[in-house]
Amino acid sequence: MIPAALRELAREAGISCDWTDAHGQPASLGEAALRAVLAALGLPARDPEQIDDSLRRARQISKEAENGPLLICDAEQPIDLQCRLVAGSHCELTLEDGQQRQVQIDARGRLPALPCGYHQLRCGERHWTLACTPRAALSVPELTDGRQHIWGIAAQVYSLRRPGDGGLGDTAALADLAGVAADKGADALAISPLHAMFSARPEQYSPYSPSSRSLFNILHAAPAQVLGSKAVEQAISQLGLQDEQDELEQLELIDWPAVSALRLRLLRQLHADFAKASPGLQEDFAEFRRAGGQRLEYHCRHEALQQQALEQGRSGDWRAWPEPLRDPASPQVEAFAREQAAELEFHAFCQWLIDRCLVRVQSRCREAGMAIGLIADMAIGADISGSFGWAHQTELLSQVSIGAPPDLLNRDGQNWGVAAFSPLGLKRSGYRAFIDMLRANLQHAGGMRIDHIMGLQRLWIIPEGASAQDGAYLNYPLEDFLRLLALESWRHRALIIGEDLGTVPEGLQDTLASHNILGMRVLLFEQQDGELPAPEQWSNAALATTTTHDLPTLAGWQSGRDIAWREHLGQRSAEQAAADRQQRTEEVHVLHQALQRQGLTQGKDPQAQLDASIQFLGCTPAPLVLVPLEDLLGATEQPNLPGPGDAHPNWRRRWSQNAAQMLDAAPAKRRLQRLHEARLTRERKNLDG
Structure with missing residues (x-):
């Protein structure tokens, strides 16, 4: 029996002490496992004094989170702001399209109805973003001029083959597949995750354990799609890569370390030659870097820092780096970025290539007649040692990993080794990392599959060093997530799919259906x-x-x-x-x-x-x-x-x-x-x- 005070702390922290397992049977959390999970969340609970202290801290954090900078509200409905502003307050409103208005909070503490979008509200020194969301995500009929029954193909991008691919599937092969699939009537092409990996750690290649879900895997770029075949052929010739490339192409299984080494050499040569590229391409790259902002800059910094750490025989995990290097914006990291400007430019160049390649693939899909085109796959998490974990430390839980409890397929449970969002950290930041991640995955796709969508409601989190059975369910703000998903679906005109296989909470599938999110x-x-x-x-x-x-x-x-x-x-x-x-x-x-x-x-x-x-x-x-x-x-x-x-x-x-x-x-x-x-x-x- 879990003591009442400990159970109250679990409730405040969002941990479920009781649930229904995969067999439909009641399951309960053991006291020792609960204390371990709480400690991993930064809420130690060894004795009554610690429990009281952690409970006070948890309540304070929850209060701060509820006053975060993002307000999620219904589009085309009056917006209740009485908990934030007094009646009669005069505010300045900037709509997503740039229009500005002077507005007044009415006697009931409400703002007039607003259209879908992210709008900025300022009242004196106070400022909020209003995420005005539609009722649901866009459905298949809304995206296909009324058709209700379409079909598509699912492909593992790395597995595709084309002449001259050097041993790994790329966006050129994907474009080839899209063209023939569309000719046969397909409206969609679902693909494996293309998240950014670790250029310095080629042995880590599972697409579901990425460095960042907000950028792309540069190894899948087909540079000729952007730079032209001549530039790529010259680079291959300069480096003498043809024989090695041909050998890798003949392999039945992908040799990821060898392919990675070859492609990185080729990409570095292409980057060195880029100074001779057309002004149009150079201007496009410069604009891409400007638009990428902090998200792109921090990823490039992480790639360069990790490479340096491994070359010096140190850990590639940023959590083991010297303290000043653990902060992406520290003066020491800023100095490193200036000193290694060319290296950071190289990593940005690679991201530009894969980004522009994906633009061309989705264009090929649409031009060939697909109503949806690419359906991106968004993994459930990212490796905490990656660039996303480094850049979003306050929005992630660093001492736990995501997995699954024992179920019908895995009797011992699973530990996937990827990081979980902090529910309260997300709220305090205005869901910044979550929204950026959705936009990145939807920007070149007509749909998105969300791996393990149950994670929007709850995740099985496992403390570092513990077995999968000794985890616990951590609850998340499902309704907020679903409303933001609906808004991004509307903004990108995209289909949303949720992988709801495994231990699915009761009622979740009905909830997803009510938001036009397709289950599987x-x-x-x-x-x-x-x-x-x-x-x-x-x-x-x-x-x-x-x-x-x-x-x-x-x-x-x-x-x-x-x-x-x-x-x-x-x-x-x-x-x-x-x-x-x-x-x-x-x-x-x-x-x-x-x-x-x-x-x-x-x-x-x-x-x-x-x-x-x-x-x-x-x-x-x-x-x-x-x-x-x-x-x-x-x-x-x-x-x-x-x-x-x-x-x-x-x-x-x-x-x-x-x-x-x-x-x-x-x-x-x-x-x-x-x-x-x-x-x-x-x-x-x-x-x-």
């Missing part, structure tokens, strides 16, 4: 009590997909390839694997029966079942159906197997086919045709109904 329904997870619901019974508030990057492909699922991997790696005993295979045989039979009932297949040929499964999803009322390339091409191996680390080639698999031709392979072509026809039939049904 995965074919492999929809079986209930030995039955797969017919297409008509699927949700119209979630996208439908065959699988995800963390799950087996359909072919791999049918053959039990994932079970074989886990047995091989020692995650499952021979007895457990045998039981898993028996259960899988039953699940495959359930799928086959469902497909037969719909008249989509007759025999049990795995490839025919794959064809039928994709058509099955096309028949659902899901506004969007996404099919990963792995299932379009009948691949057996999955991109990522959570848990074993390097023992499985996570994030390293490459396609043997070029992106420009892969969808013309007979199996892919056949599956896309069946999907396209099913979606058209579904759309006609909707119009007739």
Whole structure:
């Protein structure tokens, strides 16, 4: 039994002492685990005196947070300001479009209704940003001129191939894929995260453990898209890189350290040659740097400082740097930035290249006829040692990492090793880091998938050094997040998708649906009590997909390839694997029966079942159906197997086919045709109904 005072401190800190687990059973937090989590949040609670002191501090912080600089309110509705300003107050209002007005707070303490957008309100020395939000994010029909049933493809960008890519998928291959997908009727191309990584740490390449979610991975840039083929060919020739590049291209699996070293050499040469580039390109780069402001500058500083630290044999983690270097704006860091101006310019140059490449890919999508185009993937967190953690220390929790409690897929729980936002730190800063992150991910996309969207309501946080089971749920301001998401969806005209797989809090899916945020329904997870619901019974508030990057492909699922991997790696005993295979045989039979009932297949040929499964999803009322390339091409191996680390080639698999031709392979072509026809039939049904 948790003492009342300790439970009160947990409530004030936003920690849940009780919840419902993945099996639908009540779960409770142990007292020792609670004390450890509180200590990691800076609220020590070893004895009654510490609890009282921490409770006072937590209440003071909460009060400060509630008086933050951002007010989130409903657009086109009077704005209640009576807790901030007295009736009759005269204020100056600057709308997002630059219009200025003199306004007065009415007798009820309200400001007149305002349109959607971020507006600035000043009253004397006091200043707030008003985030006036729409009711919900934009829906598929609002983004497609009324169409309600569209489809798209999901691709791991690193896995794509094109001639001359040097061993890693890039934006040129992505543009090739976009063109052929659009020709076959796709309206969307969902991609793996392209977040900024660590140029000095090429061994860290999981796209879900980035340095920053507010900038991009420079290794995926195809410089010829911006600088022209001649400039790139000359740089390769100058450095003598052609043979090494050809060798890396021939590898079946990506050699991330080698690819990173080669691409960085090429990028440095291109930067050195950039002085001879056209004035137009140089002006565009200068404008990009100006517009990037502090966000870009701090990332470049971090990249250079980390490189220097590692070269000197010191830790690359900024938390271990000398005290003056832990502050991005300290005089010592400012001096370093001046001394290393050329190095910072190089990192900014690389960010400019990938940014402009993504502009071209999204333009290609739209010009080819896609209504949505790219759907970016925003990871649940970033490595605390990265540039985002360095730049946003007051908005992140530095002594805990994000993970998941024990659930149906991972009986020991998971520790993802990435940092969590501080709910109170975000409020005190006016949600600055969160908003910047949303804008960065939406600026070159028509949609965004939010990994583990349950994190907008609560996150399983684990103290440093503790096991995943010894974490706790920390609650977040869900409604604020959803309203800001709706506003950014409106500003960018973008679709918002939430990955709601795993332990989902009760009512969250309904809440997401009410805000036009699409959930995800995965074919492999929809079986209930030995039955797969017919297409008509699927949700119209979630996208439908065959699988995800963390799950087996359909072919791999049918053959039990994932079970074989886990047995091989020692995650499952021979007895457990045998039981898993028996259960899988039953699940495959359930799928086959469902497909037969719909008249989509007759025999049990795995490839025919794959064809039928994709058509099955096309028949659902899901506004969007996404099919990963792995299932379009009948691949057996999955991109990522959570848990074993390097023992499985996570994030390293490459396609043997070029992106420009892969969808013309007979199996892919056949599956896309069946999907396209099913979606058209579904759309006609909707119009007739």
